[in-house]
Amino acid sequence: MTRVGLIRIAVIAAAVGALELACRLGFIRHQVIIPPSEMAEALYGLLAAGTINADIVRTLGVIGIVIVVSIVLGFAVGLVIHALPRVRQALDPFFATYYAVPIFIFYPVLIAIFGLSPMPIVLIGVATAVVAMIIATLNGLDRVPRVLTKVARVHRLGAFATAVRLQLPAAAPYLFTGVKLSVSYGFIAVIAAEFILSPAGLGRDISDAYTDFNNRRMYALILFLLLIATVVNSVLHVLDVRFAARRTGGRA
Amino acid sequence: MTASRRITDTLIVFAVMLATWQILHQIAGATALPAPLPTMKYLVHMLPTARFAENALATLEAFTLALALAYAIGLAIGVWMGAHRLSGAVGEPILVVVYSLPKITLYPVVLLIFGLGISGKVVFGAMHGILPVALLTMGAIRAIPPVYLRSAQSLQLSPLQTVMTVLLPAALPEVFTGLRIGFTVTLLGVLLGEMFASKLGLGSMIMADMSLAQSEDMVTVAIVLFAFASIANAVLLWIEGKLYRKT
Numbered sequence: 001m002t003r004v005g006l007i008r009i010a011v012i013a014a015a016v017g018a019l020e021l022a023c024r025l026g027f028i029r030h031q032v033i034i035p036p037s038e039m040a041e042a043l044y045g046l047l048a049a050g051t052i053n054a055d056i057v058r059t060l061g062v063i064g065i066v067i068v069v070s071i072v073l074g075f076a077v078g079l080v081i082h083a084l085p086r087v088r089q090a091l092d093p094f095f096a097t098y099y100a101v102p103i104f105i106f107y108p109v110l111i112a113i114f115g116l117s118p119m120p121i122v123l124i125g126v127a128t129a130v131v132a133m134i135i136a137t138l139n140g141l142d143r144v145p146r147v148l149t150k151v152a153r154v155h156r157l158g159a160f161a162t163a164v165r166l167q168l169p170a171a172a173p174y175l176f177t178g179v180k181l182s183v184s185y186g187f188i189a190v191i192a193a194e195f196i197l198s199p200a201g202l203g204r205d206i207s208d209a210y211t212d213f214n215n216r217r218m219y220a221l222i223l224f225l226l227l228i229a230t231v232v233n234s235v236l237h238v239l240d241v242r243f244a245a246r247r248t249g250g251r252a
Numbered sequence: 253m254t255a256s257r258r259i260t261d262t263l264i265v266f267a268v269m270l271a272t273w274q275i276l277h278q279i280a281g282a283t284a285l286p287a288p289l290p291t292m293k294y295l296v297h298m299l300p301t302a303r304f305a306e307n308a309l310a311t312l313e314a315f316t317l318a319l320a321l322a323y324a325i326g327l328a329i330g331v332w333m334g335a336h337r338l339s340g341a342v343g344e345p346i347l348v349v350v351y352s353l354p355k356i357t358l359y360p361v362v363l364l365i366f367g368l369g370i371s372g373k374v375v376f377g378a379m380h381g382i383l384p385v386a387l388l389t390m391g392a393i394r395a396i397p398p399v400y401l402r403s404a405q406s407l408q409l410s411p412l413q414t415v416m417t418v419l420l421p422a423a424l425p426e427v428f429t430g431l432r433i434g435f436t437v438t439l440l441g442v443l444l445g446e447m448f449a450s451k452l453g454l455g456s457m458i459m460a461d462m463s464l465a466q467s468e469d470m471v472t473v474a475i476v477l478f479a480f481a482s483i484a485n486a487v488l489l490w491i492e493g494k495l496y497r498k499t
Contacts, residue, residue: 004341011342032364090261100432100485102440105455105474108447108462112470113280184352191354196447196459203356207448210360222357233352237345 034219042220052205052221059194059202060228062118066125066186071179073126074133079163081134082141098131107193121193121201128189129182136178140171173243180236187229286468294468295475303457308476310452314373315442321374322381322438323431329382330389330430331415334423340390347390351383355441359448373445373453380441381434388430392423425495432488439481 016036022028023035034042046052081088106127110120148170152162168175194203202225209218270288277287286294298304329347333340359376366372400422404414420427446455454473461470 004338007338008342008346012346033361086261089258090265093262094265096489097482097485100436101478101481102436102443104440105443105447105458105477108458108470109285109467109474112462112465112467113276113284188352188354188356192356192444195356195359196444197462206357206360210363215364218360222361225357226353229353230349233349237348 031213031215034215038216039219039223042216043223046217046220046224052202052224055200055202055205058118058200059190062121062125062201063187063190066122066129066190067183069122070126070129070133070182070186074130074178074182075137075168075175077130078134078137078141079167082138088138095131095135103127104189104192107196111197116197116199121190121198124193125186125189129186132181132185133175133178136175136181137171139177140174141167143174144170173246176240176243180240183236184233187232191225282467283465284467286471291468291471291475295472298469298472299476304473307452307454307457310370311442311446311454314370314446314453315377315439317370318374318377318442319381319435319438321378322434323385325378326382326385326430326434327389327427329386330427331393331419333386334390334393335415335419340394344387344390347383347387351387355379356444356448359445362445363449368449368451373442373450376445377438377442381438384437385430385434388433389423389427392426392430393419395426396422425492425498428488428492428495432485432492435484435488436481443477 019028019033020035020037023030023033081091104124107120107124110123114120114123144167148166149162152166157165190201191203194201195207198204202221206218206221206225209215209221273285273288277285282290329343333343333347355376358379359372362376362379363372366375396419400418401414404418409417442453443455446453447459450456454477458470458473461467461473
């Protein structure tokens, strides 16, 4: 472990320790924040009892669907748009503003259309995540060397074979940025949607615990979600660093 | 590519979007999703009403305060972590991880601390905006050629003078990118906060409309916010482009 890493762990430990101390000494009231150790204990209790398993499966399942759909659809749409320069030019300003607009405000509209089911959640998740994948695909395909597309033509590969066997691997290091963003955005959108309005799921659980003043349950669930998000994002970050090395190390 | 062709293309994209909206309306029915034309008519009626003005002002007030808070704290953290290497090396991964967390999970905590009024919304909005501002400012300051800092030293500038006359001007374009992204996510944060728990504001208006099945009202508010965010972003992008060209 490097010196910087040690300091980082010390900083985080000190922050958690300070929170624990402030709660235990009564600087922070128990009704507001419970000590971190109690959060962990409550989470262990929930996991051991298995009462939240159904919601965990449901939420992670929805997130999984959102991520897979976004990545596959984003790559496919990116391929098509890349092949049509005029369409791409027309859509460029649209892509540039897409993430500047709080698309999430359309979630209630989706509920009005599809009813209170997992469908609006999946749709808002895909709407949030897919465009990042499209943009990354366009970016990646721009960097596929011309000679490779010529090789594909020489070998008379069809459009599908060219996409899967040539463009996908050649653009992979760039596509990964899209994958990373899609995962992160999908996660955020699904949890937010569950939180605001949803029949079930971990987000709904937290929101219910908040309304019931059930702080132990609420903080346990928050801790759980934050831990999962941190682990997922850290893994993606490590992979991205590896891909980044390939981006700069490989041929241009 | 001529300008007129570009305008034609943009118009076609708009037309396709409107057509999609119309088709969705045909499938979903008028109670769930009103058609584009009636919505536009409704928009003209709704904008001058007192109810809309009251909610829009509440959102604008919370958003302005949240933005000011996000910019002040974000810039302070960014300058500090950019100028002080060790703090930056220690803090950057922490900021990156926090940036990608679903911050909505922390909203109940914010509400417990700051209450259901405007301060909860403001803090929650600012929480979204601080991180991109801090991260991009830090990156911008790190990218400043060291020779600038050495000349500041040789001129014996105070730390404040160094920040104001050397670091910020040199880093301005990239810092501005951070401010633009901060604008976007702070707006999202404030709206999310309003959607979850608030009595006033456009976010809570949308939720109230949904539960009352007032879909015209709901879609109209969404369109207004959509337009506001796109126009603001276009203006900020334009300024940003000018800043990059200058340096």
